[in-house]
Amino acid sequence: MEKIQKYTQTACRLEISLLGKTIVTGNYLNGNVKMHLNQTCIPSDLHLLLKCTETVKLNTKSEVGIKNPESYKRLIDTIKHQYPAEPQIKEINEKKTIYSIVIPIISFFNEMSPGIYDFPFQILLTSSLPASFIYTSPSSYGAIKYTLHSIIFNNSDKITSKINLNVLSKITKTPYPIDIKSYPVNINSLFCKYKGMCNLKLEHTEEIYNLFKPAILKVIVENNTFFCMNLLTVALYYDIRLNIRKTMLSMQDQLVKCVEFPVKVQKLTTEECEISLDLPRIFAKFLNIYSLITDMIECKFYLKIEGVFTGRFLDKKIRPKIVSGIVIVPSEDVGRALPEQLSGILVESDNFINLQGNRIDSISIS
Known part of the structure; x- marks a missing residue:
């Protein structure tokens, strides 16, 4: 005893x-x-x-x-x-x-x-x-x-x-299965008043619901401009709101820049690009924050896809960017696992x- x-x-x-x-x-x-x-x-x-x-x-x-x-x-x-x-x-x-x-x-x-x-x-x-x-x-x-x-x-x-x-x-x-809910978000960007608009649309396979398997993201680039897109960047971001002394504080930042893909999307065209994501590696850094989700913490994570264009406007070289993303909303039971x-x-x-x-x-x- x-x-x-x-x-x-x-x-x-x-x-x-x-x-x-x-x-x-x-x-x-x-x-x-x-x-x-x-x-x-x-x-x-x-x-x-x-x-x-x-x-x-x-x-x-x-x-x-x-x-x-x-x-x-x-x-x-x-x-x-x-x-x-x-x-x-x-x-x-x-x-x-x-x-x-x-x-x-x-x-x-x-x-x-x-x-x-x-x-x-x-x-x-x-x-x-x-x-x-x-x-x-x-x-x-x-x-x-x-x-x-x-x-x-x-x-x-x-x-x-x-x-x-x-x-x-x-x-x-301790690793444990993670279930996520995904909602597509499309963000249009009018970067040149007289040269048209461009847009990124995302489609993803069911594998993105299992963070321990690779997944495929399909990015549809609608380029109605006279610029060429030559780079796609995928990054993981988080947005946390926490309660300290009954006051909600917010903190946003980039967790990890996942991958960069050199692509070539010509002007005035619509093309589809496939991006293979190594989710186990990407989300490894993000599990630490994810496991903290409770009733006292509001937290959202999102993959941001950024397309970088190059071109000239009024004899000046510019690099406009357009952004689209997938918002990841944690399910209620996961944060308490x-x-x-x-x-x-x-x-x-x-x-x-x-x-x-x-x-x-x-x-x-x-």
Whole structure:
């Protein structure tokens, strides 16, 4: 039996001991509460409280390890704009209880004599431990702390003894199937008042719904101009809206430039181009953000197809661009997906782990 922690008060002392060091979700938590009564009293009841508290910190000063400093700067400027009275704000803390359950052990009806009493218990942990993760970025850190309280009430003076058992979740990356909904978006661009218009239309195969297989994008270029298109660029973008202190902040940026395709679409023609996308590679960088989607985060991702034209207008060489894209809207259940079977890794309690957009892997006794 692993002795965890002691808490002593005048009337009594409680000890919690657990069998084993690692708690795996979906399994039973077995232990014992030992009550040392130092004086005669009439307690009302003894119960356990298993509570999970999630804390997220967003450091708004440090820029170490930030891959996109420009978008990070925009985020900080937005925060300062929202809170002008706090120009020197260094970090944002969010804490909430995301899981709490009371387990009654015994109710007392008679006077208890001084002595030592044992109360064994068994708790079945849910296989889907919650995680909301208010916000994560290269500069944010989060911790999930589980506390196990043993509480006894005395009818006369309301003395309460409790024991805190700190449990922390190790955050690791786990692949899981992703379902996406795709909506075509066509954007017309009139880049020359007297030379006509051009447009990109996208068609995609069903493979785009499975991010672990390559997919084909069909790009139809309607070129009603006197320019030639000589390049197609495909990039993945994201748009995240997050709730910090009940204020919605927005951040947009390019995640990855996927591919560039040299093509040749002559003036005043309509041509179809096929683009083969290596989705597993493209979306690998984007899964970290995707896995964070919760009720508190609004998030959209989109593939942007950009066509670059070259030509001359009024004796000046110009490079007009047209854009089309596919908006990817996450399905409701995907953002809350959790790994199937979890393995335990010991970590110290109350330390913050760089989340980097990953899911709960295990909880371990510190």
